[in-house]
Structure formats: C-alpha cells, structure tokens
Amino acid sequence: MSTLPEAVDLTPATLRLRWPDGASALPAARLRAACRCGDCRAGRSRSDGAAVQLTDALPVGRYALQLVFSDGHDRGIYPWAWLRELAT
Numbered sequence: 001m002s003t004l005p006e007a008v009d010l011t012p013a014t015l016r017l018r019w020p021d022g023a024s025a026l027p028a029a030r031l032r033a034a035c036r037c038g039d040c041r042a043g044r045s046r047s048d049g050a051a052v053q054l055t056d057a058l059p060v061g062r063y064a065l066q067l068v069f070s071d072g073h074d075r076g077i078y079p080w081a082w083l084r085e086l087a088t
C-alpha cells in the first residue's frame with residue numbers, strides 16, 4: 001500500500017506534491033529524464049532537456065500519475081511510491 005499525496009499541484013516547470021509527512025517539488029526536466037516507459041528505456045524517446053515543461057497530470061487508478069510533457073511525450077507512468085523516491 002503506497003502513500004497517496006494529499007494534494008497535487010502542477011505548474012509548467014514543477015510538479016508539487018503534498019504528503020502526509022511533508023512536501024516535494026519535482027522539476028519537469030528531472031521527471032522527463034527519469035521516465036521509464038518502454039520508449040525511453042530503449043532510447044527511442046529523448047528529452048529536449050531543460051526546455052521541457054509539464055502540460056498535464058492524469059491519475060492512473062490510485063497508484064500512479066501519468067505525466068504529459070510539452071515535447072508531446074505522454075507515456076510516462078509515475079507510481080506515487082516512485083515519485084516519493086525521486087524527491088528525496
């Protein structure tokens with residue numbers, strides 16, 4: 001059972017999450033670079049670096065968030081537990 005955030009706040013540059021025990025802010029470029037969808041792991045989808053922005057965040061069930069980036073990439077699924085790890 002993973003911890004769910006109490007609040008999700010999306011801006012183009014940053015995904016902010018509020019947890020029961022704290023808060024985290026994840027830069028868009030960091031999230032994009034950390035994407036582990038099949039395309040990214042195979043090197044078929046490359047980030048355009050620091051210029052990338054977040055355009056949308058969609059819940060996936062109760063376990064994850066799907067992030068959409070300004071470079072058109074929308075295949076990244078980010079489980080809450082992983083987002084907590086990324087923020088530390």
Ligand SMILES: [Zn+2]
Nearest residue numbers: 035037040076
């Ligand atoms: Zn990806």
